[in-house]
Amino acid sequence: MLFIMLLAFLLVYDPIFGKMMFERFVRKLIRNQTTRVSYYYETIAVLWGAVLLLFLAVWQYKVPLTELGLQKVPTFNLLDGNPLNAWISAIVLGLILLYGIVFVVNTLLFVWKPHYFEKIQKEIEEEGYTTYLLPTSTKEKCVWVFVSITAGVCEELLYRSFLMYYLPSLLDTQSVWISLILSSLIFGLAHTYQGVKGAMKATTLGMYFCLLYLVTDSIIPGMILHTLIDLAGVFMMKSRKEKS
Template identity: 30%
Template sequence: MTDLPASLADYGPAALSVVVVAGYLVVGEPVVGHVLHRRFEGRLRTDPAARRSFYLRLLVLEWGLALLALVLWLSAPGVDAAAVGLAWPTGLPGPVAGTATVLVLVLSLASVRALRSGALARATEPRPGEGRHAEPAAHATLALLPRSPAERRLFSVVGVTAGVCEEWLYRGFFLAVVAAVAGDVPEVVLVLAGALAFGLAHAYQGLPGVVLTGVLGGVFAALYLDTGSLLLPVLLHAAVDLRFLLVPASALPGAAPGPRSGPRPAGGAPA
């Protein structure tokens, strides 16, 4: 079990700042994600480099926010590394977190199989006569998947970045602030808080995306709290995102053979 901060006083002069950043993760990140995603959709219709540009924006934003949270933590005199998960695991996952982790891995592999078959891509293609607004929400996940070799290389960096930065932000940093504000709360409350914040951050994917990523966020939080370390959540998170590299571009909707023709419009981002 992670030894979380007991109160905001542990953060010293950084107390107000960490609350503001934690609040941004819950309220601001969904708005920013929605705006950036809509801009990405617009560019994707005409610009073959839109996907790579979006990857780069994600890298800058995620690393920038993660570094800001890191600086705030370093300025907190009463919060040690173990309190934010920057330590080696001190225990094994409990039965619930362990079972959930296995299920996540199994379902992730099953989704790869579905994507490789092309069935999901065909199911999300708009029917004749349907406009852009009628496209299923699954496009929000499929659009950002890499098509070209250059995109696949950059996507691998995005996947690792998501594992490192998002686990630090939404599990290590965020849950420590929640514990400091709320006081002595049950672990299940922290898991639910982590799930809610992570799901809302993916609001641009629609309700199915919020639910799916919320469940994943809860699993990552439970795994973190059980082991007292971000290590296993980082590895699991990165594996969940990087599984998309196993899907060939030919199985994705709107795949383009080269830079001369742009991909179909859609939108999304890894978890």
């Protein structure tokens, strides 16, 4: 029952009520620029609430945590001698390394050459939802760090660990690819507040995170990478001075 409630939450709350909550936030933000912090706290509370429900279900049904990918050491599950799986593993791990390098370089550029981000900031400002969502004040950026950690941990547990565990039994299938596609589509639906383009990007990113989970057999690398991706939001917008 708890698993069904959690699935209903992912299918209904984020795509419908989450979108309504974001639109309400935008209306408030237009009148009051300090609204972001409250919205951030709401987002954090909702995601951790859903994860609490997940762990209640895990406790009730006595599901081993390893079934959710909660293990420290990656096992590189797809590196099993199959040429296709080996290529998938190499591509996924290569993308991780590439993103790590890009993240470090961008961080250094932001510190030493802030004008490097001016073009990126202009492009972001053309996408309304991003302009509304990303932090601009010092306080917002501090809270955004906790938003990023929350999203990295909670969304990976909900959309990768839970769905990749529950969907095969729900659909009576052993195909990880069906679960991968469906969980990625559900992840995309959760980002419909970003518009069609944003939802498509989220779906693609969801597929990548699912592959990362399958390759390593651990959800931890996805949590770390997801958090780093969201943390990049700290660098994306020009700082706004807070009123004293």
